[in-house]
Amino acid sequence: MGGETSSNQPESAPTGALTSKDVEAKLNRADIILTRGGGLSSYVIRRFTQSYWNHAALVFVLSDKASGSEQPQGYQSTFILEAEPQGVDAHPIDKYLYNEHQDMVILRFPDSALPADCRVDFLRRVRGFALEEIDAVYSYSTLLRVAEKILGPLGWILKPVIRAARVVGSFNRKKAINAFVCSGVVQYAYYRACRRADPDDGTRWDAFFEDEKNLENLIVSPDIRAAVDHQALLRTIRERLELTTPADFSRAVGDNRLECVAERIKGVWQTQLTRP
Numbered sequence: 001m002g003g004e005t006s007s008n009q010p011e012s013a014p015t016g017a018l019t020s021k022d023v024e025a026k027l028n029r030a031d032i033i034l035t036r037g038g039g040l041s042s043y044v045i046r047r048f049t050q051s052y053w054n055h056a057a058l059v060f061v062l063s064d065k066a067s068g069s070e071q072p073q074g075y076q077s078t079f080i081l082e083a084e085p086q087g088v089d090a091h092p093i094d095k096y097l098y099n100e101h102q103d104m105v106i107l108r109f110p111d112s113a114l115p116a117d118c119r120v121d122f123l124r125r126v127r128g129f130a131l132e133e134i135d136a137v138y139s140y141s142t143l144l145r146v147a148e149k150i151l152g153p154l155g156w157i158l159k160p161v162i163r164a165a166r167v168v169g170s171f172n173r174k175k176a177i178n179a180f181v182c183s184g185v186v187q188y189a190y191y192r193a194c195r196r197a198d199p200d201d202g203t204r205w206d207a208f209f210e211d212e213k214n215l216e217n218l219i220v221s222p223d224i225r226a227a228v229d230h231q232a233l234l235r236t237i238r239e240r241l242e243l244t245t246p247a248d249f250s251r252a253v254g255d256n257r258l259e260c261v262a263e264r265i266k267g268v269w270q271t272q273l274t275r276p
Helices: 020-026 040-049 116-131 140-170 182-192 212-216 222-227 234-241 246-254
Strands: 032-035 055-061 079-084 087-092 104-108 259-265 268-270
Touching: 020 259, 020 268, 032 246, 040 246, 055 116, 055 182, 055 246, 079 116, 079 182, 104 246, 116 182, 182 234, 182 246, 222 234
Parallel strands: none
Antiparallel strands: 032 055, 032 104, 055 079, 079 087, 104 259, 259 268
C-alpha cells in the first residue's frame, strides 16, 4: 500500500534514547516494517482501515554491520522487499530507517509462533517466497477488495470498479501467480512458508505446522483467520491472505500475535507500539 515517506517533523530525542543505528542492530531477517506516508493514497488507506499505518515491508537481508556476523556476506546495506505501485521490488531500508521524518514501526512474530528447531530456515523460506514476487504488479483490484470488505453492506458500490480493475490487471501481470498490495506480500510469504514445495499437496513443511493453531498464529487478521480452511488449495487461501492490511499487522500486537521491536513517531524511537 502507499509507501510515501512522512512529512512529520522530528522531535528532539531524549538523552540515552534509541537511535536509528541502535534499531538497525535490533533487526532480524523477515521482520515486518510498517510506515506512514504523506500522500493522498496513503491517507485513503488509513481512512479506510482506521489505522495510523498504511504501508508494509519485509526485511530481506541485513547489512554486515547490522547482522553482526563473523562471516560477512558482502552487503553494505540492509534491504527490504515491498510492494509499491511500480510492483514488488527490493530497496535499501535507509529510505525509511534513516529518514528521521518517517514514522515507522518494526514488528516480529514471537519465537513461540515459529518452529524452535528450524526457526532460521523457516524465516529463510519466508524471505524466499516474498522474493519470488519481485516484479509482480501492484494490485489495485485487491486494494479495492479491501475497501469493499471494510465497507460491509455498502461494498456492492465498488463491485463494478473491482471487475474492471481485474480485467485491466489481467493484461498487465508480470507474474502468473498473483498480484499484491504491500501487506498481502508479507502475509502470503509467512503462510506460504508453512507448506512444502508443492503448496497444494496438503502437507506441511514442518511437523510444527501440522497443528492448525500454529498456522493460525501466523495469520494476523482475525477475520481472515476465521475464514481460512487450512485444507483448501493455496490459491483459494491466497485470495483471503491478499486482503491483509497494515492495520491488521499493527493490531496483532494488541492480540500478542506480534511483538514490537521499535517504533518511531516524530523522530523519537521507543520499544512499544503507541499507534495501532
